Amino acid sequence: MPRTPAGRAAHTRWQVRRREQQRLGLWCPFVPAGPVREHLERVRKAGMPARATAVRLGLPSTAFEYLMWGDQNNGPGELVRRETAEAVLAYWPSLGDFPDGARIDPTGTRRRVHALETLGFSQKFLADRVGIQNTNFGKAMSADRVTARVARAVATQYDLLWNKLPEDFGVKQWVADRTRRMAVRQGWAPPLAWDDDTIDDPAAVPQLDAPQAGFTEGDDVVDRFLMGSPSSWTGRHAVP
Structure with a gap:
């Protein structure tokens, strides 16, 4: 029995379909492997190794090796069990799924860092919180x-800081102000402009149409950023 929710759901659908098709005399337990292999390749290119995907779906770590690459005497498999196909095709890795060393798309990480910079959290402050030298952190962001x-460490800090003021964490006032001004010049979106479910999606765009916050200038700039006030922005495009 698959150990993950996605695996269990696919297994249940498979059982229902199997019983119905057996009743009709149409039961076919295998399906073409091509679409499954193509999807696994997209997942692999996103940074999730085939073995890690198999384990995540509650399968043996070597479950996809023959499907993907065949063996020394045969090419990749041409058929795959229907329940396996359904589990694979329904799966896309979340940030928590990737092995620590996996190299993944940086979009969500950059957006989180830039959003925190709109509040006045400097890159050096964030690098220290993540546990990386500032120079290396800057290279990682570009x-x-x-x-x-690193992506998970940044996401953790984002979850902790998205509605906080940097001055409350020891960031000097002038550093926070300088960071906010830089964020305005760059046109970066604040935390409330991003949906937690889509911030990692390169196709997502910030929602900068929140109601006017009612603030003007000076010390209220953070409040305006938190409210997502359009008047705070010089640019309105997502930063990839």
Whole structure:
């Protein structure tokens, strides 16, 4: 029995379909492997190894090796069990699924860092909280990929800080103000502009149409950022 919710749901659907098709004399326990292999390859390119995917779905770690690559005497498998196909095709890794060393898309990580910078949390402050030297943290933010470990560490800090003021965490006032001004120039979106369910999606865009916050200038800039006030922005596009 599969150990994950996705695996159990696919197994249940498979049992229902099997009983119905057996009743009709149409039962076919195997399906073409091509679409399954293609989906696994997309998952693998996203940073999730095939073995880690198998384990996540409650299967033996080697479950996909023949399907993906065959063996020394045969090419990749042409058929796959229907329940396995359904479990695979319904799966896409979340941030928590990736092994620490997996190199994944940096979009969500950059958005979280930039959103926190709109509040005045400097990159150095965030690097210290994540446990990375500031120089290396800066390189990670501009790289084509980021490790899952760093992405999760940034996400943890984002969850803790998204509605906080940096001055309450020891960030000097002038540093926070400078960071906020820089974020305004860059047009970065504040935390409330992002949906937690889509912030990692490169196709998602920030929602900057919140009601006017009613603040003007100066010390109220953080409140306006938290409210997602459109008047706070010089640009309105997602930062990939």
